[in-house]
Amino acid sequence: MSANDFSPLAPQAGSHVREVHDPLHGELLEVSMGPHHPSTHGVFRMIVTLDGERVMKLKPVFGYLHRNHEKIAENTTYLGSMPYTDRLDYLCSMTNNWAYAIAVEKLSGQPVPERAEYVRVILAEITRLLNHTCLAGFLMQDCGCSGTPLMYAFREREKILDLFESLSGSRMMCNYQRFGGCRVDPSADWLDGARKLTDNYGRFLDEFETLLTGNEIIMARTQGVGALSPELAINAGVTGPMLRATGVNYDLRKVDAYGVYSRFDFRVPLGAHGDVYDRYMIRVLEMRESIKILQQALATIPAGPIMDPKAKLRGFRPKAGEAYGRIEGPKGEIGFYLVSDGSPNPYRYRVRPPSFVNLTVLEDMCLGQTIADAVIILGSVDIVLGEVDR
Amino acid sequence: MLGTGLLKGLGVTAKNFVGSYHDPERYTTIEYPEVKPKLPEAYRNFPFLVTENAMDPMGTLRCVACQICEKECPPQCIYIEKSKDKKPDASGKMQIYPAIFDIDTSVCMSCQICVEVCPFDAIKMDQVFEIATTDRYDALLLRREQLAKPNSYYQSIHPTEAAEVDGRLAADRKAAEEKAKAAAAAKAAAAKAAAAAPAAEAPKTPPPAA
Numbered sequence A: 001m002s003a004n005d006f007s008p009l010a011p012q013a014g015s016h017v018r019e020v021h022d023p024l025h026g027e028l029l030e031v032s033m034g035p036h037h038p039s040t041h042g043v044f045r046m047i048v049t050l051d052g053e054r055v056m057k058l059k060p061v062f063g064y065l066h067r068n069h070e071k072i073a074e075n076t077t078y079l080g081s082m083p084y085t086d087r088l089d090y091l092c093s094m095t096n097n098w099a100y101a102i103a104v105e106k107l108s109g110q111p112v113p114e115r116a117e118y119v120r121v122i123l124a125e126i127t128r129l130l131n132h133t134c135l136a137g138f139l140m141q142d143c144g145c146s147g148t149p150l151m152y153a154f155r156e157r158e159k160i161l162d163l164f165e166s167l168s169g170s171r172m173m174c175n176y177q178r179f180g181g182c183r184v185d186p187s188a189d190w191l192d193g194a195r196k197l198t199d200n201y202g203r204f205l206d207e208f209e210t211l212l213t214g215n216e217i218i219m220a221r222t223q224g225v226g227a228l229s230p231e232l233a234i235n236a237g238v239t240g241p242m243l244r245a246t247g248v249n250y251d252l253r254k255v256d257a258y259g260v261y262s263r264f265d266f267r268v269p270l271g272a273h274g275d276v277y278d279r280y281m282i283r284v285l286e287m288r289e290s291i292k293i294l295q296q297a298l299a300t301i302p303a304g305p306i307m308d309p310k311a312k313l314r315g316f317r318p319k320a321g322e323a324y325g326r327i328e329g330p331k332g333e334i335g336f337y338l339v340s341d342g343s344p345n346p347y348r349y350r351v352r353p354p355s356f357v358n359l360t361v362l363e364d365m366c367l368g369q370t371i372a373d374a375v376i377i378l379g380s381v382d383i384v385l386g387e388v389d390r
Numbered sequence B: 001m002l003g004t005g006l007l008k009g010l011g012v013t014a015k016n017f018v019g020s021y022h023d024p025e026r027y028t029t030i031e032y033p034e035v036k037p038k039l040p041e042a043y044r045n046f047p048f049l050v051t052e053n054a055m056d057p058m059g060t061l062r063c064v065a066c067q068i069c070e071k072e073c074p075p076q077c078i079y080i081e082k083s084k085d086k087k088p089d090a091s092g093k094m095q096i097y098p099a100i101f102d103i104d105t106s107v108c109m110s111c112q113i114c115v116e117v118c119p120f121d122a123i124k125m126d127q128v129f130e131i132a133t134t135d136r137y138d139a140l141l142l143r144r145e146q147l148a149k150p151n152s153y154y155q156s157i158h159p160t161e162a163a164e165v166d167g168r169l170a171a172d173r174k175a176a177e178e179k180a181k182a183a184a185a186a187k188a189a190a191a192k193a194a195a196a197a198p199a200a201e202a203p204k205t206p207p208p209a210a
Helices: A069-074 A079-086 A093-108 A114-143 A148-168 A188-212 A216-222 A230-235 A276-300 A354-359 A362-366 A371-381 A385-389 B004-022 B068-072 B113-117 B151-157 B159-199
Strands: A017-022 A026-033 A045-051 A054-061 A321-329 A332-340 A348-352 B045-051 B078-088 B094-104 B123-126 B148-150
Touching: A045 A371, A054 A362, A054 A371, A069 A079, A069 A348, A079 A093, A079 B113, A093 A114, A093 A321, A093 A332, A114 A148, A114 A188, A114 A216, A114 A276, A114 A371, A148 A188, A188 A276, A188 B004, A216 A276, A216 A371, A216 B004, A276 A371, A332 A354, A354 A371, A354 A385, A362 A371, B045 B094, B045 B151, B068 B078, B068 B113, B113 B123, B148 B151, B151 B159
Parallel strands: B045 B148
Antiparallel strands: A017 A026, A026 A045, A045 A054, A321 A332, A332 A348, B045 B123, B078 B094
16 A cells, blocks of 8 residues: 555545555555534544454545635735635634634734723633533534434524624624724623623523433443543644643643733533533533633623724735734634734734644544444544634 | 433423423523514624705705725625715705615625724614525615615614614714804904905094904
8 A cells, every 4th residue: 555545636536435455454445534524613624544343544535615715815915815714614703703813913913991801701602512512413413313402503603603793793693803902892782792601501402402412322432532641642732622621731821821811710611531522522612611701791791892993994005024813712723823924914814723633633532433434533623624724 | 420410400301391381581582574573773693874855865965975994894795885976964054975885795804993983973783684595695785875875764773772873863964053153253344354455544432353
């Protein structure tokens, strides 16, 4: 077997399944899963070599959704890239916006008013609820609970999207953050709506957990599957709930304490085994912490301006220099690295996408597992292909 | 006991099943084409051009073809050509107007950056979303005639925002008028003073203070 056998560019005669002869293991079967497989969360392709049902080798192939995001950003103004960051990860547009705004604010030394910082925290935590709820739903869909948990998750997601829509005008492509603040000041009605959502969310989580957490089938299906060791997770640069499920205490909200996170009292849940069940549990526990943060932030949000009056929208030219802005997105560390040469466009624009980096350990988690487990392991990584391929 | 988790979960699904018949918290879908969703005021979709007078939309476009939105549009879906002549705008000032103003809605991503950068409040976000068509090209390329919508329409879809914009525009117009009046008065006073100056040598009445 040569390396060429796995190249996505090698001619494969249109076959999705073929026999591979391996001198060590005998006759193996190579299956091309994706890019249009329903379990691959978009256009992701895994070339899996199987011995019976066991995965012997797994090569991820991606790039089917490559949209030249970084190069486009180098050819538009700083403001012009903001709506494109929505499209990186369509579940977490608010946190993508924030990470990009932080990078540009660092680059230009732009201060942010306090109310805007609070609004950003509120929106980021609502986004975390949204993302983790959807992930739990999709993961259960991958496990084979067809429909029910996913539909319950989407019902709650719809309430969050309604909030986003009434604030920013769009459900998913919010384009809400600006350099030096936020675009619209949330009204008292909107904040009441957010309070109502926060108060009701715990009840939904209780119900969701009754349905899933103690379920014997789910436990049998996910416990001990796709275990990731903390050493490997750290070496591979895995971040977010994936890393914390292995027991490593690393959360940028505590480490960097960006924004106003240092003012809120919350804990960082940690897993012990790093398997799929832990990754699911971490997300549920994180949602509970998010509710705590939301309650504190909504109770103490100060009045004041939402935009820095000196912030410039048009003709924005930061001094020559470089900056890296990062936040703890729902999927992990989302960062933007910018190099400015003093012109209206960034000289270099680079995204550090959490789901792309988290995906690099996929093969290590899948080796020796069955092909059905590979599907739920991929589901528990929490990828959005818009962000992986950019 | 093995199976309790399962049974509890079944209880949840049963609760949701029954609840979906009477509890609005659990029954959240609407029968879309028959029942229209209530859009929030902030909802935005493709941009449109504001005109002052619905009877003469092309003559009263607020847009002065400054081309700022064309430059700032991230996907570059706006195409503008300036007019050769000038027309009076709402406040009577002679302005250039857009001879061509096209928005390619197949490219537009409704980010509303054009709205934010427009210094004349001439382009605003619409709320029309049922624009599906079988033609990919011409039907999705909106000309200025299709884009122009009266200010009253803007007031009906974004009432709060429109009231603020109208207030600001009225204040600007008033300030401009007062400035023009003051300038005219100053001019008249200067002319009067100039006329009065030679006469001021002989008569005793002093010229009025300007």
